[in-house]
Amino acid sequence: MESGRSHAQEDAQIKIRYGRNSAIRKMLRHWQLYFVILLPLTYIIIFQYMPMYGVQIAFKDYMVTKGFSGSPWVGFKHFQIFMESYQFQRLVTNTIGISFYSLVAGFPIPIILALSLNSSLNARFKKTVQMITYAPHFISMVVMVSIIMQLLAPRAGLVNNIMGLFGMDQVNFMGNARYFKSIYVWSGIWQSMGYASIIYIAALSGINQSLYEAAIVDGATRLQRILHIDIPGIMPTATIMLILSMGQIMNVGFEKIYLMQNPMNMSASDVIATYVYRLGLLGAQYSFSAAVGLFNSVINLILLVSVNQFARKYSEASLW
Amino acid sequence: MDKGKTIRYSKSDRVFTYLNRVFLTFILIIVGYPLIYIISASFSSTEAVMSGKVWFLPVEPTLLGYEAVFNNSSIIKGYANSFYYTVLGTAINVMMTILGAYPLARKNFYGKNLFMGIFTFTMLFSGGLIPSYLLVRNLGLIDTRWAMVIPNAMGVWNVIIARTFLATTIPEDFYEAGELDGCSDIGFIWKITIPLSGPIIAVLTLFYAVGHWNSYFQALIYLKDAKLFPLQIILRNILIQNEVSGEMMRDISEMQRRQGIAELLKYSLIVVASIPVLVIYPFVQKYFVKGVMIGGLKG
Known part of the structure; x- marks a missing residue:
């Protein structure tokens, strides 16, 4: 190829001009790689870093005519209004309550499922269970919420029909704030436990087979093998997953909660994310809701960093 | 027994x-x-x-x-719109992801860690809903089909998955051999990377396509014109808000x-x-x- 020679020539020239090992030489030699990453980098800067620059409106009174930088500074005014508002406590309690409930109930179940699948001796049965339990992951949130609403409907819903068989009274599940958190959490587990178990099944398949052989020789029962080989074997994965979900504590799934919300369950279902959407996009109070959103992201970041720090100190697995 | x-x-x-x-x-x-x-x-x-x-x-x-x-024309229209967003959006996503992952997987990419840092930081912190919305609005994308495919043109997590795949399956020797034959760093993408990354392209296509087909949030905030609505928004109106x-x-x-x-x-x-x-x-x-x-x- 013709470019081969020019490549070498270019190289020689660069070498003469910048010396053998300088950074510039390394960069010039592979300048095309910087060209390739230009488009993804531009995207990241515009659609990820520009909003971070734009978040300054949380400390300003944003006016559309004056733009991000031209609007007047107001310091922590919006944060103060939010923290002093009567909704503050309810929003924070609901946000943390829902995520914490999801975490406590939802974290162990995929692990148990993975351990159980891994111990299943019948390969075909195992495949079937995997196939069926992964499927709900691919159902869209809109369809998922409407499935919940259909099955829990007060009249002619499947759950009430079943309860009727046992002579129980009909319950209006979606119309009662008391049930909201449980419906949200358990339907989420129903939808995601199979898919979430994949990562643990992968970790289990990576365990050294000779450990099992040695354990069998030593007369360990199947339960003992799970307790002493499987569980320690997936601990690093479980730790990483736990850190990741702790970092998401303030990020409750807006999409699902927003769809499940109705005037009757608002006292349990209103979270920071839905509040930001309602005030910011429907009410056009940009600065105030940006402040509420920023409050949320900062707490999240602090949580993630401190949980990771803790994991670094007390276990072998951490994100960085 | x-x-x-x-x-x-x-x-x-x-x-x-x-x-x-x-x-x-x-x-x-x-x-x-x-x-x-x-x-x-x-x-x-x-x-x-x-x-x-x-x-x-x-x-x-x-x-x-x-x-x-x-018999419902809005459902059919929603189906067609969703199909359009899924195909176009996924094509953009996969291209962007490979372009992002390829340099990051190369050993000779000086400053790789800096770029990785710029990318991964966005997974820890973001400007949030309101600044993102205002940005899209200032760019004039509201109520256009582009609003459904440009603001989410690339997922950083997927770039990391693709980078891991490329870095572990394509040895640097391949690139060195190619270099001796006079192939450029851009030429490698067509001649080495893409032919060898069939499985990861399949994975990315599926992740992105399912995401596009199932998403409703972007349409909820960026689209007002009913002609542009994807299926999920129509579903929400009928199934959840009972607008029959x-x-x-x-x-x-x-x-x-x-x-x-x-x-x-x-x-x-x-x-x-x-x-x-x-x-x-x-x-x-x-x-x-x-x-x-x-x-x-x-x-």
């Missing part, structure tokens, strides 16, 4: 195996039964569904619900039957909306599994 020929299990192992099987069967029923019920209800008559006669198989089979779904237009009820006047058809239509609509994903699901399941596993490798 023929001793010596089969493995003999201790009593506790047999109990364990039995209980394990019971547990998995329980999970199978809990997950599978509601799915079967919905499909059966969608094929049953209104009366049977409303009076709670449907338990497992369809009762008084009918296609009325499906007829109502396919007169069109669907054309020749039924009786109030109670109207209510009944509206209920039946919901079950049919749930099935119709999920079909594209569920039909391809059994064939692509292994790729999703692969994607999760690559993601699990710490890159």
Whole structure:
């Protein structure tokens, strides 16, 4: 190829001009790689870093005519209004309550499922269970919420029909704030436990087979093998997953909660994310809701960093 | 029992195996039964569904619900729009992801860690909903089809998955050999990277395509024009907000039957909306599994 020679020539020239090992030489030699990453980098800067620059409106009174930088500074005014508002406590309690409930109930179940699948001796049965339990992951949130609403409907819903068989009274599940958190959490587990178990099944398949052989020789029962080989074997994965979900504590799934919300369950279902959407996009109070959103992201970041720090100190697995 | 020929299990192992099987069967029923019920209800008559006669198989089979779904022009339009966003969006996503992942997977990419840092920081912190919305609005994308494919043109997590794949499957020797033959760094993408990354392109395509097909949030905030609505927004209006237009009820006047058809239509609509994903699901399941596993490798 013709470019081969020019490549070498270019190289020689660069070498003469910048010396053998300088950074510039390394960069010039592979300048095309910087060209390739230009488009993804531009995207990241515009659609990820520009909003971070734009978040300054949380400390300003944003006016559309004056733009991000031209609007007047107001310091922590919006944060103060939010923290002093009567909704503050309810929003924070609901946000943390829902995520914490999801975490406590939802974290162990995929692990148990993975351990159980891994111990299943019948390969075909195992495949079937995997196939069926992964499927709900691919159902869209809109369809998922409407499935919940259909099955829990007060009249002619499947759950009430079943309860009727046992002579129980009909319950209006979606119309009662008391049930909201449980419906949200358990339907989420129903939808995601199979898919979430994949990562643990992968970790289990990576365990050294000779450990099992040695354990069998030593007369360990199947339960003992799970307790002493499987569980320690997936601990690093479980730790990483736990850190990741702790970092998401303030990020409750807006999409699902927003769809499940109705005037009757608002006292349990209103979270920071839905509040930001309602005030910011429907009410056009940009600065105030940006402040509420920023409050949320900062707490999240602090949580993630401190949980990771803790994991670094007390276990072998951490994100960085 | 023929001793010596089969493995003999201790009593506790047999109990364990039995209980394990019971547990998995329980999970199978809990997950599978509601799915079967919905499909059966969608094929049953209104009366049977409303009076709670449907338990497992369809009762008084009918296609009325499906007829109502396919007679609705907004559902058909939503289907077409979703298809458009999914195809265009996924093409952009995969291209951007490969362009981002390829340099990051190269050993000779000086300053790689800096770029990695710029990319991964966005997974820890973001400007949030309002600044992102204002940005998209300032760019003039609101109420255009571009709003559905540009603000989410690339997922950083997927770039990391792709980078891990490329870095572990394509040895640097390949590039060095190519370099001797005079191939440029850009030429490698076509000649080495893409031909060798079939599995990761499949994984990315599936992740992104399912994401586009199922998403409604972007359309909710960026689109006002009903002509542009994807299927999920139409579904939300019908299924969750009960906005059943007169069109669907054309020749039924009786109030109670109207209510009944509206209920039946919901079950049919749930099935119709999920079909594209569920039909391809059994064939692509292994790729999703692969994607999760690559993601699990710490890159």
